[in-house]
Every structure is written in structure tokens, then in C-alpha cells.
Amino acid sequence: MKHAGLVVFAVGFASALAAGWAGLPRVLYRTEAQPVGFSHKVHTGEKVGMACNDCHAITDAGHFGGIPKIDKCAGCHAEPVTTSADEKRLVERFVKPGREVPWGVYARQPQNVRFSHAIHQNLAKLKCEQCHGQHGTSDKLPLVRVNRISGYAHTMKMSECEQCHAEKRVGTTCQSCHK
């Protein structure tokens, strides 16, 4: 064949593209299920009517409370209140023994980054949904995708932070976000 060499080169080129774009994400990340299923939709729905801040509060000192402790869950779930298998598991494995749920964290940050929920919520007046999408009304917790090399979960990228900062015309210097 006249252009056999070129074809082989193109096959190699295409293989690399396929591996890089399609294969790498599958190999690079491992997925982990949360230890207990949780429905934000049920908790924020009409029946229960909780707001984001009821569990993920920002303290008076301006610190983000993060994921609530088991005591918070125990306030309503000292005993199962539904027939849900996930709720039963929560009560039996964590509430009654007083163990914290080892939730997989979607947004663990690298050490060289600082992020203040208080500033973004109170000063920039951002809604939770603007960064977290419809997480607050989702019925199931997504799988946690953990990078096998870095150990961090797949989350927002710096480019997304930069884009929003540029749109809002706030600082995009290194020290704005990096320690």
C-alpha cells in the first residue's frame, strides 16, 4: 500500500486521542458509594421543609459548618421514622452507636487553596445552587469520584472559579484563593 506508513501513524494518533479523552477518565478515577443513601429531595421537600442552612450552616464566627454531625441526624432519627432501608442503616450503624458517618467528600480542596463559604454567601450573595447545582433537590447522592493519583474527589476546576470571578469583577490574583 502506497500510504501504509501514514495510515499506521494515523491509527496511533487516533488511539492516543481515544485513550486520552475516553479511557483516561475511567482509569484515573475510582468511584465510591456513600456509606448511607440520602435524599436531599425528601429533606428539602414540602413534607420536611428544611433549608440548606439548617444542616450546612455558617456559624456566627463565619466558619462553614460543613456536613452535619451525627447528633444533628439523631435529632429526628433517634429511631427510624420511615421504612427506608437507608434510614434503618443510618440509625442502626451510626445514630445508636454514636458513630459519625464517614461521608465521602465531593469538594476536598488542595492544601494550597483557601475557600470561604461565608464570603461567597454573605458578601457575594451567591445562592447555593449557583455552585452546587440542583444537589439540594436530588433524590440520590452521586458517587464520589476519587482521583487515584491525587486522592482528591472530582470537583470544580480553577478555571470555573476564575470565570466566575471575572464575571463578578472580583480579584483573580493568585493570593485571592491560594495560600
Place this chain on the structure above:
Amino acid sequence: METTRRNIFRFAAGASAGVFFTPAPWKLLDDVSVWSQNWSWIARPLRGEITEKFTACTLCGAGCGIRARCVADQPCRLTGLAGDPASGRTRLCPAGIGAHQLPYAPSRLRTASINGKPATIDEAVVEVMARVKSANRVAVLDGRPGRCASDIYRAVAASDKKWHYVVAPGSTGLMAEMSRLTGVAWGLDTERVKTVLSFGAPVLHGWEMPGKLLERRADYRLIQVEPVQSRTAAFADTWLAVPPHTEGVIAGAIANVMFRDGLVSCDAAAGYRNVVASLTPERAAEISGVPVARIEETARAFASGGPAIALGPVEAGTLGREGAIAVAALNLLIGDRAAVVARGPLVLNAEFADIEEGSVDVLLIDGAAPLPPSLVRRKLRAGACVVALSAFPDEWTTLASIVVPAPAWMEFREDVTGSPDAVRNSFRLAAALVKPAVDRTITPADFVARAAGVDKTVAAEMDARIAAIHARRVGEVYKAGDGSRVELASLSADDFKAALNDGAVWVGPLEKKVRTGAVKWPSDAATFARALVPESTGDGLMLAVRSGMPPVPLLGKLYQESELYAAAGIVRMNPVAGMAEGTRVELRNAFGSGNASVRLDASLPAGVMQASNDAALKLCGAGSDAWRMAAVNVRRAS
């Protein structure tokens, strides 16, 4: 298509080219860089619950209140407490800001040692017990008297006649000499003072007691009498530049002018008139070079400038005992116009200088004690054993034959009794906030109690003192968490103890009925006046000590570049001394010698040399009842 070597290379070349059009190389580089941030040996901040705890600093006697921001129970930021009634300070000094880092210092003492060989703490106790058994005199030197640990030392001294409890000079506060003269403990009323006459006190750059004056600088006039232009001298309203060691002469001359011009308003001062009769302003001008008019003007400003105070330097030996008396006497001369408050009867502790020379067989040292080695050597018997109880290596651990590692600040619970010069008594606890960085340590007081066979612990003494304060049911308790004040009488014993453990501070009431007795003025006027006049230097230079904390350029704006030169092994002098920059010189006088490098500094007066406290102590002499600075001969090191 055949699998040939050439095709394999073509495929690899295509794949290599193609991979750069995928995110793979950039993503892998990114992930590897993030992974490298989490290598196990890279220090990283703790993650965990963020809490706020309240404690107190024990680095110096000021006892500042501390608000500690903790992550996962480890303090990560220390700030001062606004409205702290015990220390009166709202900000921390540079050392206090980083106090939670000190336990991790690489130079930390990690094991006990006996004659330079590693040993366990138990072996050190046994060794000291053996030395004590054969000793005639054992002394415990307390660098910070007034604590519950000091009560243990007193109990040990009371249990056996061979044990002696002594305190370090300078640890008894700026008002110590005035208290000795009158038999009453005095507090410095920083709230009322309108005129401060400072004889080398680091009013604007120190921290322990004068630091309180720094907070309200705009409210008083400051006259600084000092040989060198320290930061306090630079920012004083008036700076009287005097030759080193002539501060006492100036103080005596000011008293002389006050008697002469009828500015003395205290009957008890009559006995001092003859003592300073020979120290006329003309004679002081001859000795110090300060014009007579400046001395007279200073005397009038001090006597008529509202509530006033005269302060000596922190370093006890800079003026000598007579100089310190001359400064303290000025406060007595103005009677009720002195900005002082009587705190109660004086509890007089024996000072190290009071010990008989050549008599100490075993010396145990707790805390930093600024003493000249020449004085220490004179007190020790030949072959004496020195035991240094310290968390860090210092001049005492190099001198000691037995070294015992103590816990560092914030590693153990301590009590803080406030400055000895404060107007009110106070008591607070400094919590153990930091996880111990060294496995095996023992508090100095517990070590001394074990070595003496006394069944007492600091923890038990602390509980006893808390109970004793509560039993008096006077004073108020300031709760650092919410800034509230409650009467002690309204708290139960358990609530009081819990509040102290949470960082509260108890502040006692003002003592109203304190009787002052007759003032013990120096009996021999001629000897007193002679001791104030510095010895002739011959060809040597007069040595001035740099007082107060060293400047930290990163944390403060007010410092002079030349101040940074005042490190160990450096002496500063005026270029007219004839030395070149960096010259190695030998410093020698009757009390000691040492080598140093020269830094030229035109801001120093001719004939004056300045060294850091540590270096200067080696050249200090000891008189019969005190230690003092002395002139130093300087020559190029051979």
C-alpha cells in the same frame, strides 16, 4: 498490514503526537503536583473543628490574656484579649504571637543529662538526691516568684534547713527597690500617671511592666534618661543622653534640686536630704556632661507634672543597688503625687545576691534568671553541682552538670499571678493547649519536690490556691469568652474553678488600708554618693546594655536598622573608637572577658559601647549586696 519494526515506530510516533491533543499529559502533571502536596513528610495544617479557647501567656511576668483559635484542638493562631483587666494589654508581643510554635523548636531539650551523658529523669532525680544528701547548702533559684511552683520551693526550704529559696533579681518588678525602702509592696498606677521619668526603662519597647504604659502613650509626658538612643529614647518627649552608669548620679541630683527648691512634699523624705547633699546639679553636670539647667528643668517637670513616676531599667544590675535606690527615692519625695498604689505588706524574698559566697553545693535553677556568671561562680563552693530545669538550652544549661527537660509553654497547666508591679492582685490559669512535643519532661517544681522528698505537686498547690482565693470571696472574675464580669462572691467554688479553666481571670480589690512604716534611707551618705559615680574607664569604653525585647522587623514598624545588629557576639560602637567594621575585639574587665565583632553605629555617643544583655552579663561585677555594670577595655583580638 504487517507488524514490522518500522510500523511499530510509526504507530508510536502517531500516538506520541496524538497524546498532546488530549488532556492526559496536563491532567497527569496536575494530579502529580497535587499528590506531591500530600507526601507524608510535608507539614500541613490540621483539619477539624474550629474552636476558640482562652488562656494566658507565661513567657514573661505580664501574663497577657490569649484568645487561641484552635483547629482539631491544636492552637493555630494566638491573639490578645481586648479589655483584659489583669495585664491591661490588648495585643500580644511578637514572642507571644508565636508562643504555640515554641514547643516545636528544633533546639528543644529532649532528654536529661548528667555530666553531658544522656540519662533518664529518674536517674537525674537520684543523682540530685545523692548530691543534696552530702551538701551543706542547697539553693533553688526561682526566675518567676509568686506562682504555685514558688509555694512548693518555699515548702521545700521550710522542710530542711539546708534548702534555701532565692529569687532572681529583676523578677520582683520595677517597684522592688521602693518596696524595700518602705516595707510595702507598691503597684504602678498606669491609669493616673501624667509624667514618666524613666532611667533606661524600656517604656515604649519593653513588654512586661512598662508595656502597659505603651497602650496609653498619649496620656503622659515621657522623659527618658538613657545613654543610647533606644526606641523609647527616640519617641520620648525629652531624651537626656547621659554616659552609661551615670543615671544614678542624675537621679541623685534631681533629688538634690527638689530639696533645694522646696519641691519635696513628703515628711518621711527628710532623712534623704543629707544622703544627696553632695550630689549637686553642678557635680552631676561635671560627671555626666548634662547641663545644670537640664537637670533643674527635669526636677521641676517631675515634681510638678501631675501624678508622676520614676522608673529604673528592667536589668537589675545596670544601675547597681545605689542607683536603683536613687531612682526609687524620687517617688517617695513627691509623696501623694507619685502614681503608685500600695498593694499590701511586702513579702520579702531572699535574692541570689544575698547568699553567702562560696557556700552553695547544689544550685537548682527554674526559669530564665539574668545573672552574671561571675556572681554565680562566687556563690558556688568548689565542685558544686548546678541543675538546670529548662525546656530549651540557655546559659544555665551550658553551665549545669545536670540538665532536666521541662515542658515548654502551653504544654502544661500553669498559674499566672500577674506582674508584681500591677495595682491589683490577679490569678489565672494558662491551659495546656499544645500536645507535648517531647515525650518525657517534668515540671521544675515537681522535680525539686521529688529531689527534696517533699510530697507536694503543683496541681495540688494550684487547687489549694484557687480554694483560698474563693474563700476570701472578694474581687471579681472576668470571663474572657463573653467579656462579662461577675463578683467572685456570686460564684460557687466549682463554678470559679471551671471559669478559671475556661480562661477567666480573677482580679482582686484595691487594698485601701496599707500602713507604711519608716523609710530605710541609706545610712552612709558618703558611701552612697561614691557608689553612684561610675569607675574611671581608663582607655576602655563604657558598656550600655540594650534593654527590652529585641525588635522584630516583620511585626513592627518602629525599629532602627542598627538595632538589628544587637545580636549575640556583636558590640556596637561609635566610629571615633577607631575600630573598623567587623573587627574582632577582645572585651575584658575585672569580672570577665569575651570576644565580639564590631558594628559601627554613629547614633551611639563616643566612648560608649552597646551589647546585648547576654553578652553584657559576662562583664558584670558583683558588689557586696548587688551586681552592677562595669567599664570594659576593648582591644583587637590577637
